[in-house]
Amino acid sequence: MIFIVDSGSTKCDWLALDKNSGEHIFDKQRTKGMNPAILSKQKLNDIIDANEVIREHKDEVTELYFYGAGCGTPKPASMLKSVLEQYFVNAKKVVVREDTYGAVYATVGVDHPPAVVCILGTGSNCSYFDGEIVHQKVKSLGYSIMDDASGNYYGKQLIRDYYFNHMPHDLKVSFATKYNLEDDHIKMSLYKKPNPNAYLASFAEFMFINKDSEYIRNLIRDGFRVFAKNMIMQYAEELKTVPVHFAGSIAYFSQEEIREVAKEFGFKVGNFERRPIEGLVNYHIANILEK
Numbered sequence: 001m002i003f004i005v006d007s008g009s010t011k012c013d014w015l016a017l018d019k020n021s022g023e024h025i026f027d028k029q030r031t032k033g034m035n036p037a038i039l040s041k042q043k044l045n046d047i048i049d050a051n052e053v054i055r056e057h058k059d060e061v062t063e064l065y066f067y068g069a070g071c072g073t074p075k076p077a078s079m080l081k082s083v084l085e086q087y088f089v090n091a092k093k094v095v096v097r098e099d100t101y102g103a104v105y106a107t108v109g110v111d112h113p114p115a116v117v118c119i120l121g122t123g124s125n126c127s128y129f130d131g132e133i134v135h136q137k138v139k140s141l142g143y144s145i146m147d148d149a150s151g152n153y154y155g156k157q158l159i160r161d162y163y164f165n166h167m168p169h170d171l172k173v174s175f176a177t178k179y180n181l182e183d184d185h186i187k188m189s190l191y192k193k194p195n196p197n198a199y200l201a202s203f204a205e206f207m208f209i210n211k212d213s214e215y216i217r218n219l220i221r222d223g224f225r226v227f228a229k230n231m232i233m234q235y236a237e238e239l240k241t242v243p244v245h246f247a248g249s250i251a252y253f254s255q256e257e258i259r260e261v262a263k264e265f266g267f268k269v270g271n272f273e274r275r276p277i278e279g280l281v282n283y284h285i286a287n288i289l290e291k
Contacts, residue, residue, distance in 0.1 A: 001025055004090075004284055006102050006277040007068035008248075009035040009122040010151075010198045012047070013277040016055060019062065020118035022285040028277065033122070036080035037070030037142075038195060039096050050244045064283065065095045067102030067276070068207050069123055073139070099276075100136070104129045104209060106279025107245035107271045110286040114242045115270060118227075121248030122201040126231035137234040143197035145213045149227035151201030151250050157219060158203050159186065163210040168215050194223050208253045218255040228265050243270030 002017045010033045016025040031054070032047050039047075049055055064084055071077040081096045088094070102118045104127070112131050118127040124147045128135045143152045161167040162175055175181070190197045210216050232244060242265050251258060252274035262269045273279050 001057065001062060002284070003042065003061050003064040003066075004277065004280050005064065005066040005068070006099070006106075006275070006280055007034045007066065008099065008198040009038070009069045009195060010201060012068070013275060014051075015277055015281055016057065016061075017281065017284070022281075026053060026057075027144045032079065034068060034194075035070035035195075036068070036076035036083075037073070038197075041083050043194075045087060046085055047086065047269070048083075056152075058088050059090050061091045063093040064088055064091050065097075065100050067097050067105075067280065069099045069121075070102040071096050072098035072100065100125055100127050100134050102276045102280055103245075103247035103273070104134055105283040106276030107247055109284060111168055114238070115232060115242045116232060116238060116242060118232065118244060118246050118251065119248050120149055120151075120227070120246060120254070122151045122198055122252035124148045124227060124231070124250075125258060126234070126250075128235050128242075138231060143200070147197070148230055149250065151204040153195040153200075154207055154219065154223055154250070155200035155203035158206060159200075160217075168213065171210060171215060174210065178206060179203060204250060211253075217257060220254050221261055222253065224258055224261045225264070226287075228261055228267075232267065233265065239267045243268045245270040245272070247273045247276045248286075268271060 002019050004017065006013045012031045014029040016024055029051055031051050034047055035042060066084060071080060076178060077096045081094055085091065098232050099119060100171050103119045107117055108115050108129060113127055115129045116126065116128050123143055125140060125230045129191045140146050147153050161174055167175065190196045207216050209221060252272050255272055259269050
């Protein structure tokens with residue numbers, strides 16, 4: 001049995017495939033996000049073990065391919081690989097790669113044409129895929145400094161606009177009804193509790209519930225303009241010949257605004273994948289599974 005895993009900081013999708021046929025063995029499983037850059041080995045292990053189906057079948061896993069946020073640098077990736085190898089004791093092959101590769105394989109298709117590929121989910125990223133290798137011109141410094149146009153970016157903007165009174169009154173009322181906006185609660189969640197990036201991203205849902213508001217549409221466009229300027233336009237030369245694909249829920253639900261800003265910046269928009277896991281499965285069936 002092969003596990004294909006796609007993980008962000010908020011949630012993690014697991015799909016089990018038969019190695020020979022490529023057929024799904026059981027329904028997709030979901031756990032909390034497994035970002036090794038912000039979670040301990042014990043916490044990562046506990047997240048896996050909390051899922052009854054995964055726990056029941058763990059000894060049947062012979063290969064595991066994990067694509068995740070926080071896996072782009074050697075130390076956290078190695079730590080997560082160790083956790084997976086110790087949990088899935090019969091897995092002869094465990095591969096841990098950053099979520100960028102997951103987004104690439106999910107969006108470009110099995111023929112691997114070159115493209116610029118962006119992730120807009122809890123966090124954000126942008127890279128150029130030349131058909132074989134992923135190239136990144138900007139190293140991510142995490143949610144507190146970068147992650148433009150991500151869920152945590154927009155969550156932060158919404159909270160700031162609420163407190164600075166930039167949010168329209170009717171939306172302020174709705175926002176305060178939906179979330180606990182007590183200052184002590186927010187500060188505790190940001191500075192004392194784990195996963196502050198995922199906490200901030202939880203507010204982004206509010207945008208898509210209220211997309212009929214011009215304030216919200218402007219918020220989305222302004223955030224994506226910052227992302228396009230800082231990240232996508234790093235690949236100005238490549239953009240002359242390749243499209244820009246997008247993975248992640250923020251991108252998926254902001255397609256209209258992304259297309260509008262793309263026209264302003266002069267690049268071609270390609271595919272959108274809300275959840276990369278399905279595209280990853282197609283990639284592995286085409287390129288890795290035994291025929």
